[in-house]
Amino acid sequence: MTVEPPAVLRPQPPGIPLPRPSRLSQPYWDAARAQELVFQRCTGCGAVPRRPVASCSACSRGRLVWERSSGAGTLYSWTVVWRPQHPTFRTPYAPAVMAMEEGWWLMTSIIGCAPEDLTSGLPLQVVFHPVGGDVWLPYAEPAGGTEPGSGS
Amino acid sequence: MIGYGSAVGAHPYRDVAIAGVFNTEQARRLEGHDSESIATAGALGALADAGLEPTDVDAVIGSFAQELTLSLALGPCTRVFDPLGIPAILHGAQMIAAGQASVVLLAAGGADVYRDREATAPWTRPEHEFVISYGLFTAAEFALMARRHMLTYGTTPEQMATAAATIRNYGHANPAAVYHGKGPFTPADVLASRMVADPFHLLDCSTTSEGGCGLVLVRADRVSGLRSRPVWILGGGSDSFGPAYQMAPVWDMPGKDGYVAGRVGERAGQQAYRTAGIGPADVGVAELYDPFSFEIIRQMEVFGFCPDGEGGPFVADGHTGPGGTIPVTTDGGTMSFSHAGINAQQYQRVIRGVQQMRGECPTGQVPGAEVAICSTGGSGALFTDVLLLGAARP
Numbered sequence: 001m002t003v004e005p006p007a008v009l010r011p012q013p014p015g016i017p018l019p020r021p022s023r024l025s026q027p028y029w030d031a032a033r034a035q036e037l038v039f040q041r042c043t044g045c046g047a048v049p050r051r052p053v054a055s056c057s058a059c060s061r062g063r064l065v066w067e068r069s070s071g072a073g074t075l076y077s078w079t080v081v082w083r084p085q086h087p088t089f090r091t092p093y094a095p096a097v098m099a100m101e102e103g104w105w106l107m108t109s110i111i112g113c114a115p116e117d118l119t120s121g122l123p124l125q126v127v128f129h130p131v132g133g134d135v136w137l138p139y140a141e142p143a144g145g146t147e148p149g150s151g152s
Numbered sequence: 153m154i155g156y157g158s159a160v161g162a163h164p165y166r167d168v169a170i171a172g173v174f175n176t177e178q179a180r181r182l183e184g185h186d187s188e189s190i191a192t193a194g195a196l197g198a199l200a201d202a203g204l205e206p207t208d209v210d211a212v213i214g215s216f217a218q219e220l221t222l223s224l225a226l227g228p229c230t231r232v233f234d235p236l237g238i239p240a241i242l243h244g245a246q247m248i249a250a251g252q253a254s255v256v257l258l259a260a261g262g263a264d265v266y267r268d269r270e271a272t273a274p275w276t277r278p279e280h281e282f283v284i285s286y287g288l289f290t291a292a293e294f295a296l297m298a299r300r301h302m303l304t305y306g307t308t309p310e311q312m313a314t315a316a317a318t319i320r321n322y323g324h325a326n327p328a329a330v331y332h333g334k335g336p337f338t339p340a341d342v343l344a345s346r347m348v349a350d351p352f353h354l355l356d357c358s359t360t361s362e363g364g365c366g367l368v369l370v371r372a373d374r375v376s377g378l379r380s381r382p383v384w385i386l387g388g389g390s391d392s393f394g395p396a397y398q399m400a401p402v403w404d405m406p407g408k409d410g411y412v413a414g415r416v417g418e419r420a421g422q423q424a425y426r427t428a429g430i431g432p433a434d435v436g437v438a439e440l441y442d443p444f445s446f447e448i449i450r451q452m453e454v455f456g457f458c459p460d461g462e463g464g465p466f467v468a469d470g471h472t473g474p475g476g477t478i479p480v481t482t483d484g485g486t487m488s489f490s491h492a493g494i495n496a497q498q499y500q501r502v503i504r505g506v507q508q509m510r511g512e513c514p515t516g517q518v519p520g521a522e523v524a525i526c527s528t529g530g531s532g533a534l535f536t537d538v539l540l541l542g543a544a545r546p
Contacts (some may be wrong), residue, residue, distance in 0.1 A: 005470055012285070012287070016285055016287065017279070017284045017285060018284070018285060019281035019282070019284055019285055020281055021281055022281070025281060025282075027162045029281075041457070050394070050405075051282060051398070051399055076300075076402070077296045077299045077300050077303075077348050077402075077403070078296070078299060079291075079292045079295035079296055079346070079351075079352075080347075081287060081291075081292055081349045081350075082346065082347045082348060082349070082350075083272070083291075083346070083348040083349070083354075084273075084287060084349075085271060085272045085287050085288065085289035085292070086270075086271045086287070087270045087271065093286075093287055095286045095287060095288050095292050095296065095401055096296075097296055097400040097401075105280055105400050105402050105405075106400070107283055107286060107288075107399060107400035108286065109286045109287070115350070120303045120436065122372075128308040131285060135285070137286075139358050140371040
């Protein structure tokens with residue numbers, strides 16, 4: 001029996017299904033292409049909507065502006081997928097919810113460590129990788145950089 | 153004897169009876185059928201179970217409402233396109249209570265939908281821009297919720313595996329289940345099955361299959377002379393925190409009045425109990441939606457069968473199995489009985505609840521149960537719907 005090399009979480013290669021931005025979300029994906037993470041915030045009440053919106057649902061007064069995120073946060077929840085939802089995805093991969101330091105949640109995927117290294121509250125940093133079609137996808141890796149030999 | 157009460161006078165569903173229920177054959181694959189044809193078979197079966205004819209129907213609800221109106225010659229007939237499960241049943245009950253209909257037909261089915269077996273079932277793959285490229289599918293979405301419960305309360309894979317094995321063993325014993333005779337299963341068997349989306353192993357997850365079903369609701373003055381014993385709606389509710397599978401499922405996402413997304417269904421359950429004038433201790437059987445093993449643990453807490461955070465030990469102690477204090481999903485559910493997609497498997501929780509209240513389940517019948525709680529949805533989908541059924545008229 002051959003010994004499997006330890007699984008290291010890596011970005012997906014081009015070919016995976018890609019997002020189709022809407023009018024409201026286009027600034028998010030434009031920023032991602034420039035390797036910047038942005039999020040909306042209401043100038044009236046400071047609320048961060050769960051996804052791009054045209055008006056603030058929390059106060060219905062303020063204007064929504066795009067702010068640049070530091071990309072820093074911690075691991076809130078995760079899974080490690082071994083049966084891909086579609087054959088274009090390479091396993092294992094680790095969809096995760098990241099608690100951003102600005103007080104919002106980012107859906108992302110963890111790279112740059114082994115599945116066993118994932119723990120609650122793990123400090124993370126967003127990094128961008130091209131996944132084809134001129135789309136750069138925000139991933140998250142353990143803060144302090146990837147481990148040697150991770151291949152990412 | 154259970155007392156029924158309501159804050160606003162007469163019980164809202166006092167004049168509504170479930171008079172007919174039916175499941176078609178359920179199988180991994182039903183040759184010669186598509187979703188509409190198997191839903192039609194479900195509709196006709198439910199009418200036959202009630203002892204009614206298509207000409208008796210004055211409202212039809214479901215994804216195929218218009219097609220059934222044509223193919224069963226129901227017209228002129230009120231048609232309601234509603235792809236949901238329990239909310240559609242409540243809608244039908246409200247139509248009867250409001251005097252808009254006296255016989256309401258609901259039917260659903262799924263067949264010839266899942267063809268590419270290299271991928272997960274098409275209805276499990278979200279296409280929204282903020283999740284699509286992360287390879288999410290239903291198991292992963294629900295795993296993100298289960299993980300939070302594990303971190304907060306120490307819930308274990310073994311406890312989840314017990315929830316799955318218990319339901320799968322009900323299906324193993326049920327001749328009508330797609331996976332009849334495939335067990336019995338131990339928690340160790342579940343843990344030994346291949347990992348799909350940690351913490352969910354293959355046997356922690358629902359199956360996929362094909363099948364149809366139907367229900368018939370009637371006004372109470374129509375029940376005498378019908379073929380089957382009527383079953384009654386004691387209460388219901390429906391909770392959502394937004395569209396399913398379009399954003400990160402976050403357990404602690406706050407809602408109003410202190411509710412959180414991870415406990416979705418809590419308000420609906422409280423509404424249902426209040427309408428019924430009863431509490432969890434009055435419920436004899438729970439026909440709960442079982443997309444993933446963890447959801448049983450979660451619902452034990454959300455519907456008040458055990459304290460918050462104690463769903464894992466509660467399930468591990470055998471409370472949800474045969475002879476337990478609250479047997480759960482006694483036909484095998486989506487893990488073993490059937491999961492045809494669309495909304496057939498949602499109606500099927502209620503159909504099983506009706507069969508329990510009639511006392512006619514060939515396997516898994518809970519002796520003496522007078523109230524059933526039925527549910528659909530789950531935390532990873534950000535919605536949970538609840539229906540309370542009774543053997544006696546409220």
